[in-house]
Amino acid sequence: MRRAASWGLAPRLLAATVAAVLVVAATAWAIAALVGPSVFHDHLAVSGVDDPDAVLHAERAFADAAGLSLTLGLVAGVLAAAAVSAFIARRAARSLTLATTAAGRVAAGDHSARVPAVGIGREFDELAAAFNTMAADLGSVESGRRRMLGDLAHEMRTPVATLEAYLEAIADGVQPADAETVAMLRGQVVRLARLAEDVALVTTAEEGRLAMRRAPVGVGTVVDAAHAQAAGRFAELGVDLAVRAAPDARSVVLDADADRLGQVLTNLLDNALRHTPAGGHVTLEARRTGPGVAVTVADDGEGVSAEHLPHLFERFYRVDSARDRTRGGSGVGLAIVRAIVEAHGGTVRAASDGPGAGARFTVTLPVSVTPARVVGREEGNHGARSR
Numbered sequence: 001m002r003r004a005a006s007w008g009l010a011p012r013l014l015a016a017t018v019a020a021v022l023v024v025a026a027t028a029w030a031i032a033a034l035v036g037p038s039v040f041h042d043h044l045a046v047s048g049v050d051d052p053d054a055v056l057h058a059e060r061a062f063a064d065a066a067g068l069s070l071t072l073g074l075v076a077g078v079l080a081a082a083a084v085s086a087f088i089a090r091r092a093a094r095s096l097t098l099a100t101t102a103a104g105r106v107a108a109g110d111h112s113a114r115v116p117a118v119g120i121g122r123e124f125d126e127l128a129a130a131f132n133t134m135a136a137d138l139g140s141v142e143s144g145r146r147r148m149l150g151d152l153a154h155e156m157r158t159p160v161a162t163l164e165a166y167l168e169a170i171a172d173g174v175q176p177a178d179a180e181t182v183a184m185l186r187g188q189v190v191r192l193a194r195l196a197e198d199v200a201l202v203t204t205a206e207e208g209r210l211a212m213r214r215a216p217v218g219v220g221t222v223v224d225a226a227h228a229q230a231a232g233r234f235a236e237l238g239v240d241l242a243v244r245a246a247p248d249a250r251s252v253v254l255d256a257d258a259d260r261l262g263q264v265l266t267n268l269l270d271n272a273l274r275h276t277p278a279g280g281h282v283t284l285e286a287r288r289t290g291p292g293v294a295v296t297v298a299d300d301g302e303g304v305s306a307e308h309l310p311h312l313f314e315r316f317y318r319v320d321s322a323r324d325r326t327r328g329g330s331g332v333g334l335a336i337v338r339a340i341v342e343a344h345g346g347t348v349r350a351a352s353d354g355p356g357a358g359a360r361f362t363v364t365l366p367v368s369v370t371p372a373r374v375v376g377r378e379e380g381n382h383g384a385r386s387r
Contacts, residue, residue, distance in 0.1 A: 025077065102115045111138050111142060112139065114135060115132060212257045212343060215257075217256050217261070219245070219252045222258060222295075223295065227241065229262070230270075230273070239273055241269070241283075243283075243285075249286040249288050254344075264341060265284070271361070272298075276301030276358075284296075284297055295363045299360075301358055302355065304355070309350050312334050313337065313338040315335040346366060348361065
């Protein structure tokens with residue numbers, strides 16, 4: 001039993017095929033031995049042969065001829081079946097060896113390993129395709145993880161170095177610990193804390209563990225709140241911020257977390273502000289789109305090249321790393337946007353006509369409450385707040 005358990009696939013397939021052929025041969029021999037002589041004897045009786053010696057000789061001749069031919073045929077069949085089975089088993093074993101080798105390389109960290117198509121059957125081809133897809137996905141995840149860790153280390157290095165330098169200067173008496181210095185140090189600590197919160201938030205959201213406090217919330221309420229929160233920053237930097245929300249879009253109520261949706265719009269507006277120079281324009285627009293509602297943040301700023309658009313919502317992805325870091329972005333704002341929007345069952349996409357042509361970010365959310373019920377709920381919410 002131990003020896004059989006250590007056999008490879010090829011010997012097992014060959015042994016199984018030979019055993020099956022032997023069973024078929026034994027069955028055929030037994031049936032021929034039982035049925036053939038009686039059928040031959042009946043034919044002799046019908047033919048009118050009455051001589052016992054002639055009958056006995058004919059039956060012996062038939063038995064010898066049938067036995068010899070059947071034996072030779074069965075032996076030839078067994079050998080042919082064994083040869084074909086050995087060929088097929090060898091190909092199957094070789095294919096599985098390739099798959100095993102590729103799996104070992106992937107397990108060792110080489111995600112470029114692939115299983116070639118060997119053409120031994122649809123099932124194995126599907127298995128190879130699934131394995132190759134898995135290896136590619138793992139490679140993409142590993143590449144993203146390494147890039148994320150590198151970017152995270154870079155993001156943390158600047159504020160940590162600043163804190164260390166100023167604390168050493170204060171300890172050596174070179175830099176006074178006045179209110180301005182303390183405020184600067186506190187700002188660096190806040191930057192680190194925000195980075196940690198952003199990374200934790202996007203990781204939690206992408207893993208599907210984001211806590212949501214869903215409640216009926218009007219689209220108009222969310223849009224107005226985002227505009228009110230961002231208006232001061234836009235005015236300070238000389239960028240015009242306009243709101244265009246159609247009445248039918250404002251009257252829609254979503255089953256959503258108002259704070260999370262507010263964070264989505266805040267991140268999109270902050271992103272537009274960082275990439276729009278003074279004198280530029282940013283528009284926050286809401287409109288109905290069939291069964292959903294679309295909220296778009298559009299600017300006439302720097303724009304984005306086509307090759308960067310598919311990657312904008314990846315963690316720490318930057319179109320221009322040097323310039324983006326100097327503007328204070330954590331690099332995960334758009335990743336947070338996608339994670340929160342998808343947690344609400346919606347989608348987000350980016351579009352741009354190229355560098356210098358501005359960019360548009362559109363969030364599409366499903367509508368779960370009819371407009372007729374929106375007005376009453378929004379009025380009820382206003383009444384509750386007024387009390």
